[in-house]
Amino acid sequence: MAVGPTTRRRQLGSDLRRLREQRGLTLEEAGAGVGISKATLSRYERKEGPVKWPAVDALCRQYGATDAERAALVELAKGAKIQGWWRSLDDPIPESMNLMLTLEDEVISEDHYACMYIPGLLQTRAYAEAVHRASEMRCTEKEVQHMVDIRMKRQDLLRRDEPPHIWAVIDEAAIRRRVGGHDTMRDQLLHLLAVAEHPHVTVQILPFSTGAHAAAVGSFIVLGGQTSDLDVVYVDIIGGGLFMEKPKEIERYRLAFQYLRAQALDIDASADLIRAVSQES
Numbered sequence: 251m252a253v254g255p256t257t258r259r260r261q262l263g264s265d266l267r268r269l270r271e272q273r274g275l276t277l278e279e280a281g282a283g284v285g286i287s288k289a290t291l292s293r294y295e296r297k298e299g300p301v302k303w304p305a306v307d308a309l310c311r312q313y314g315a316t317d318a319e320r321a322a323l324v325e326l327a328k329g330a331k332i333q334g335w336w337r338s339l340d341d342p343i344p345e346s347m348n349l350m351l352t353l354e355d356e357v358i359s360e361d362h363y364a365c366m367y368i369p370g371l372l373q374t375r376a377y378a379e380a381v382h383r384a385s386e387m388r389c390t391e392k393e394v395q396h397m398v399d400i401r402m403k404r405q406d407l408l409r410r411d412e413p414p415h416i417w418a419v420i421d422e423a424a425i426r427r428r429v430g431g432h433d434t435m436r437d438q439l440l441h442l443l444a445v446a447e448h449p450h451v452t453v454q455i456l457p458f459s460t461g462a463h464a465a466a467v468g469s470f471i472v473l474g475g476q477t478s479d480l481d482v483v484y485v486d487i488i489g490g491g492l493f494m495e496k497p498k499e500i501e502r503y504r505l506a507f508q509y510l511r512a513q514a515l516d517i518d519a520s521a522d523l524i525r526a527v528s529q530e531s
Contacts, residue, residue, distance in 0.1 A: 359474035380430030
């Protein structure tokens with residue numbers, strides 16, 4: 251899978267911090283040695299904002315990095331400025347969606363727990379329209395269509411030559427909640443069954459009979475990067491989403507997802523339940 255700008259930026263920050271700590275330098279000492287402020291270097295390591303590749307080159311020399319390490323990090327710094335397809339859209343998009351698109355453009359796996367609706371990557375257009383109309387009450391029809399267009403475009407990642415693996419644990423409430431009317435919901439469930447046939451998509455249903463479970467906090471996504479230190483958790487909140495990347499936070503949600511997988515129906519039983527619900531009047 252191609253490495254995108256956010257992955258490059260985050261990997262660069264992690265590597266710069268690792269090299270500095272190996273050298274035993276404080277942020278102030280390291281910054282002073284190459285003529286940049288402590289605040290600027292801290293921003294580089296926190297993966298925030300733009301990075302100047304000459305500064306990265308100078309830092310690598312100060313840290314005693316090998317020529318190969320220095321060349322690799324300079325390339326990461328140069329590549330971090332590349333922007334994705336959504337940056338050229340005429341209409342603005344919410345900041346949380348902007349970050350989700352950036353991260354999702356680079357993931358190798360996504361673990362979804364959905365308690366309210368079918369995950370966006372697995373939605374039909376009609377279902378997505380109904381969801382947006384219900385949740386964005388003050389949006390115009392043009393704005394609704396704009397957001398749905400973006401959601402449909404997101405699904406292109408499922409059609410890549412090397413798509414990420416999508417594992418979705420969906421609460422039974424989500425497949426029974428009639429969104430958009432009978433026909434829209436039936437088509438959505440049939441689409442879900444079809445998508446689940448793809449080798450890179452796994453769908454499990456968490457049945458009502460499970461009772462209390464490991465994710466009472468609500469829907470979330472664990473976005474898996476090319477290395478574990480690039481993983482991010484996205485949690486749904488009203489008006490957008492919350493992103494978390496601290497190791498303890500990520501581990502908590504990873505563990506919750508493992509429990510959810512264990513508590514959910516197996517793949518075949520999940521498909522049987524989805525099919526049965528789709529045939530209900």
